[in-house]
Amino acid sequence: MSRPVRRRPRTGAALAAVVTAAVVVLAACSSGHARSQSVGGSAAGPSRQGGTLRYALFYSPTCLDPQQAGEGPDLGVVESLTAQNPNTGAVVASLAASWEVRGDATSFTFHLRPNVTFSDGSALTSTVVAQNLNAIRRLGATASHAGAYLAALTSVDTPDPRTVTITFNRPNAQFLQATATPALAIESAASLARPAGERCAGKIVGTGPFVVDSYTPNQQIVIKRRAGYAWAPSSAGHQGPARLDQVRIAIVTNETTRTGSLLSHQFDVISNVTPQDEPRVRAGGFSVLSRTDPGVVLSLWPNEKRPTLANRDIRVAISRAIDRQDIIATLYTPQYKPATSVLSSTTPGYTDLGRDLARDPASARALLDAAGWKPGPDGIRVRGGQRLTLDVIFGLPRSLELIQQQLHAVGVDLRLRQLSISELQAQFAAGNYDFFLGNSARADPDVLRTLFAGFTITGASADPLTAALNGQAASVDTAVRNRDAAIAQRLLVTDAHDIPITELAEVVAASDKVHDLRFNANASLNFYDAWLS
Amino acid sequence: MTAFAMAREARRPRHPAGGVRPRRRGAGLHGLARRFVQVVFVVWAAFTGAFLALYRMPSDPVTLMLAQRSGGPNVVVDPAQEAALRVEYGFDQPLWRQYGTLLGRALRGDLGTSVQTGQPVRELLTDALPQTAQLTAAALLVAMPLGMAVPIASAHSRRRRIRGMLDALPAAGVSIPSFWLGILLLQALSFHWALLPATGNAGLRSLVLPAITLGLPAAAVIAQVLGRGLRSDLGSAYVELARARGASQSRIVFRHVLRNAALPALTVAGLLVANLFGGAVIVETVFARAGLGQVTVAAVTNEDLPVLLGLVVLAAMIYAVLSLLVEALYPLLDPRVRRDSGEVSRRTSGTRTQEAA
Numbered sequence: 001m002s003r004p005v006r007r008r009p010r011t012g013a014a015l016a017a018v019v020t021a022a023v024v025v026l027a028a029c030s031s032g033h034a035r036s037q038s039v040g041g042s043a044a045g046p047s048r049q050g051g052t053l054r055y056a057l058f059y060s061p062t063c064l065d066p067q068q069a070g071e072g073p074d075l076g077v078v079e080s081l082t083a084q085n086p087n088t089g090a091v092v093a094s095l096a097a098s099w100e101v102r103g104d105a106t107s108f109t110f111h112l113r114p115n116v117t118f119s120d121g122s123a124l125t126s127t128v129v130a131q132n133l134n135a136i137r138r139l140g141a142t143a144s145h146a147g148a149y150l151a152a153l154t155s156v157d158t159p160d161p162r163t164v165t166i167t168f169n170r171p172n173a174q175f176l177q178a179t180a181t182p183a184l185a186i187e188s189a190a191s192l193a194r195p196a197g198e199r200c201a202g203k204i205v206g207t208g209p210f211v212v213d214s215y216t217p218n219q220q221i222v223i224k225r226r227a228g229y230a231w232a233p234s235s236a237g238h239q240g241p242a243r244l245d246q247v248r249i250a251i252v253t254n255e256t257t258r259t260g261s262l263l264s265h266q267f268d269v270i271s272n273v274t275p276q277d278e279p280r281v282r283a284g285g286f287s288v289l290s291r292t293d294p295g296v297v298l299s300l301w302p303n304e305k306r307p308t309l310a311n312r313d314i315r316v317a318i319s320r321a322i323d324r325q326d327i328i329a330t331l332y333t334p335q336y337k338p339a340t341s342v343l344s345s346t347t348p349g350y351t352d353l354g355r356d357l358a359r360d361p362a363s364a365r366a367l368l369d370a371a372g373w374k375p376g377p378d379g380i381r382v383r384g385g386q387r388l389t390l391d392v393i394f395g396l397p398r399s400l401e402l403i404q405q406q407l408h409a410v411g412v413d414l415r416l417r418q419l420s421i422s423e424l425q426a427q428f429a430a431g432n433y434d435f436f437l438g439n440s441a442r443a444d445p446d447v448l449r450t451l452f453a454g455f456t457i458t459g460a461s462a463d464p465l466t467a468a469l470n471g472q473a474a475s476v477d478t479a480v481r482n483r484d485a486a487i488a489q490r491l492l493v494t495d496a497h498d499i500p501i502t503e504l505a506e507v508v509a510a511s512d513k514v515h516d517l518r519f520n521a522n523a524s525l526n527f528y529d530a531w532l533s
Numbered sequence: 534m535t536a537f538a539m540a541r542e543a544r545r546p547r548h549p550a551g552g553v554r555p556r557r558r559g560a561g562l563h564g565l566a567r568r569f570v571q572v573v574f575v576v577w578a579a580f581t582g583a584f585l586a587l588y589r590m591p592s593d594p595v596t597l598m599l600a601q602r603s604g605g606p607n608v609v610v611d612p613a614q615e616a617a618l619r620v621e622y623g624f625d626q627p628l629w630r631q632y633g634t635l636l637g638r639a640l641r642g643d644l645g646t647s648v649q650t651g652q653p654v655r656e657l658l659t660d661a662l663p664q665t666a667q668l669t670a671a672a673l674l675v676a677m678p679l680g681m682a683v684p685i686a687s688a689h690s691r692r693r694r695i696r697g698m699l700d701a702l703p704a705a706g707v708s709i710p711s712f713w714l715g716i717l718l719l720q721a722l723s724f725h726w727a728l729l730p731a732t733g734n735a736g737l738r739s740l741v742l743p744a745i746t747l748g749l750p751a752a753a754v755i756a757q758v759l760g761r762g763l764r765s766d767l768g769s770a771y772v773e774l775a776r777a778r779g780a781s782q783s784r785i786v787f788r789h790v791l792r793n794a795a796l797p798a799l800t801v802a803g804l805l806v807a808n809l810f811g812g813a814v815i816v817e818t819v820f821a822r823a824g825l826g827q828v829t830v831a832a833v834t835n836e837d838l839p840v841l842l843g844l845v846v847l848a849a850m851i852y853a854v855l856s857l858l859v860e861a862l863y864p865l866l867d868p869r870v871r872r873d874s875g876e877v878s879r880r881t882s883g884t885r886t887q888e889a890a
Contacts, residue, residue, distance in 0.1 A: 056732070056821075060827070060831055062598070062601060062602070062649040062650050062831075062835070063602065063649075063650060063651065068602070068651075069601075069602040140617060145603060147611075147614060148611075195651075196651050197646060197650070197651030197652050197653070200650050200651045200652065201650070201651075201652055216660075216734075216823055217650065217652070217657070217660070217823065218661075218823045218824075218827035218828065218831065219733070219734055219821075219822070219823030219827075220733070220823075250732055250733060250821060251821060252732050252821040253818055253821065253830075254818055254819050254821065256716055256719075256819075257716075257719060257731055257732060257819060257820065257821055260719055260720065260723070260724040260731060261723075261724070261731045261732060263724060264723060264724040264725070264727055264731070265727075266723070266727075266730060266731055266732070395600075420836075421593075421596060421597045421600050422593030422594075422596040422597055422836065423593075425593075425596045425600070425609075425610050425612075425615070426593070426596075428609065429612055436609075438608060438609060439608070440608060440609070451609065454609060
């Protein structure tokens with residue numbers, strides 16, 4: 001799962017750092033007992049029931065209804081037909097106990113688990129599931145992800161109260177994983193009847209182990225344990241009701257406040273620990289947990305409609321000039337990894353292409369020389385009186401200054417064009433850029449198809465790439481899907497249709513009281529197994 | 534406006550053509566109606582000005598919302614989805630028609646819905662206003678006594694060094710950035726000594742640190758204005774006269790000088806309340822308090838036009854009401870305003886000397 005604006009080092013942070021230094025006299029007095037903590041929980045003995053977990057979230061979610069917004073935190077209020085095991089990527093039973101998929105991936109039949117109820121007392125039936133899918137389609141444009149997941153849907157049939165069949169007019173293998181995402185979560189009929197705005201404001205009713213107790217926008221979300229919950233998916237760490245009585249999620253956007261509040265035990269867990277705060281948090285005896293975001297890693301997407309970048313050798317030269325290890329070492333912490341493919345290592349279907357992405361400035365120079373771009377008087381390459389100047393458009397700068405230096409070393413002048421998000425999308429749609437800095441989160445290889453279908457792919461790899469992307473979308477066999485996904489990744493990397501940079505991660509810090517805090521497959525935090533000692 | 538500019542403004546003699554002016558007795562109802570029309574005009578002008586500024590901007594709340602909901606600034610948004618939403622929110626309509634629709638709705642008290650959250654704007658604002666009003670009131674409770682105590686103490690002090698130190702305090706206070714002050718207070722009183730909670734809106738204890746952060750710079754402004762008034766008046770002829778007649782220093786300060794010097798300080802305090810609402814943006818972010826400041830930050834970041842428009846209208850209403858209040862307080866505090874009943878106020882240093890005599 002991805003988040004909205006992530007706060008990275010900026011002037012505010014610099015000021016905060018100065019302030020922190022100014023009061024270091026105070027801080028230095030606080031005890032620095034270092035403890036190593038097992039979040040697996042086994043070291044802390046048997047799990048304990050009860051208590052309130054205090055969690056500081058770094059942004060204010062705009063909508064708590066996962067059907068409408070994919071960005072909210074996982075509150076454990078709603079569940080989906082299936083669940084995805086974060087370790088294996090396998091889709092496992094959740095609200096659906098079992099399912100069958102037609103061989104051509106056009107029809108999916110789910111058999112619902114019996115005796116599942118929503119927290120408003122109503123029962124989970126195939127009718128409610130059908131109502132949900134229709135409601136998501138009716139949400140239309142406001143449902144950010146769901147539209148893509150349900151594209152080409154033709155019918156939802158409910159032959160009996162516990163069976164639901166969903167049919168598409170073309171192969172849609174990704175749909176199985178889509179049923180595990182919060183975007184296709186199942187809400188009660190009464191919940192669906194509410195206006196979209198009310199549901200955004202927390203009026204959602206699901207089958208999950210928690211219920212929304214209260215929500216104050218920009219301030220806090222309180223979720224309470226639901227007694228009688230007894231249908232956790234097999235990917236969960238335990239069965240039965242949640243262990244925590246309550247989770248208080250406070251919205252704390254300022255990172256200095258967040259870190260300070262954790263260190264002074266005003267919170268048990270905080271989200272989005274910045275790389276520069278990580279050492280402080282560790283020194284304070286807190287553990288740092290992280291999970292790599294699934295999907296397409298942070299990448300430079302070349303605009304191949306531009307003549308310079310339609311040349312494969314130029315793109316490959318730029319990819320080889322980038323030192324991905326150096327970016328991690330300089331700007332990040334070991335919680336983040338250099339990209340080793342287009343997909344991140346936690347994405348099902350990922351294949352390791354690290355060797356193709358190693359830094360090789362000599363070969364980068366050779367490729368540029370061969371393409372006729374010779375070093376000019378200021379080191380920047382020139383051809384026919386034209387300098388090798390390329391721009392990159394982005395909403396949030398990430399490691400770009402460093403990449404700029406690395407490219408400068410081989411004679412490429414990278415211009416950084418930071419734009420507002422709306423301007424960014426307009427420039428992107430108009431094709432008015434050389435590179436777009438982007439990423440796309442999803443724990444399924446189909447993310448490659450939905451993303452790269454929108455790009456112009458030139459050269460010999462265009463057709464095989466389309467074939468591979470359609471191949472993985474049309475097969476229900478994981479081996480076939482992974483094989484096709486691997487072919488697609490290899491084509492994208494070797495011909496540099498995507499220049500991968502960094503695997504982004506969700507980094508949280510927790511006190512040693514917190515145990516069994518886990519991440520979902522979409523890298524969102526899961527409170528179901530968590531307990532406090 | 535800087536503190537000095539505000540002080541200058543407050544000390545200027547009032548003219549009938551503008552600014553605060555004495556009300557005619559007997560013209561109360563008529564005057565009230567006229568003031569009401571003025572308030573309505575100010576709010577309408579703010580609405581229209583904000584609409585023109587915001588809706589003509591190349592902003593795009595719809596794209597922002599879609600990008601936000603599908604994972605942040607570095608994603609690609611589906612143009613078809615974007616266009617469909619633009620129609621839904623009426624952003625595809627010509628500007629004049631959007632203005633007509635919005636104004637018509639606003640007259641019925643409906644400020645539209647937030648693009649980001651889908652919540653009614655009015656609800657968003659009325660939920661946040663009490664929180665920020667509470668914070669502003671608490672900040673004023675810090676600012677007023679402190680802002681008055683420092684210059685009064687300085688006026689009483691016979692030692693030059695102490696007086697110099699007290700006089701330097703407001704200048705230092707004005708130059709403290711509230712972000713820095715907030716973090717400093719947090720580090721000391723919440724993170725290190727754990728005396729007060731760092732975040733949240735629960736209970737009075739959570740109000741202490743934000744109120745000090747917001748109130749201290751305001752206290753400094755009041756102290757500057759009041760201190761200036763006290764210092765200049767303490768050297769004037771009527772004080773010499775009072776001193777020659779054997780009045781004690783505290784009698785001179787409290788009976789004579791303070792009443793003269795308090796008037797500009799109170800005007801400034803009125804303006805400060807409005808400024809405190811602005812200051813809440815930073816303070817609420819640092820202390821993670823819900824309120825208008827947080828709503829503003831979110832609306833600006835997301836270019837949420839309906840919410841921004843609502844905020845501007847609310848701000849205009851707050852300013853209008855505050856200036857009415859300050860004006861209503863004048864006759865209570867200054868007998869000359871009461872007595873004048875329509876004539877031009879004769880507030881010059883000459884009259885002051887006469888009065889004191």
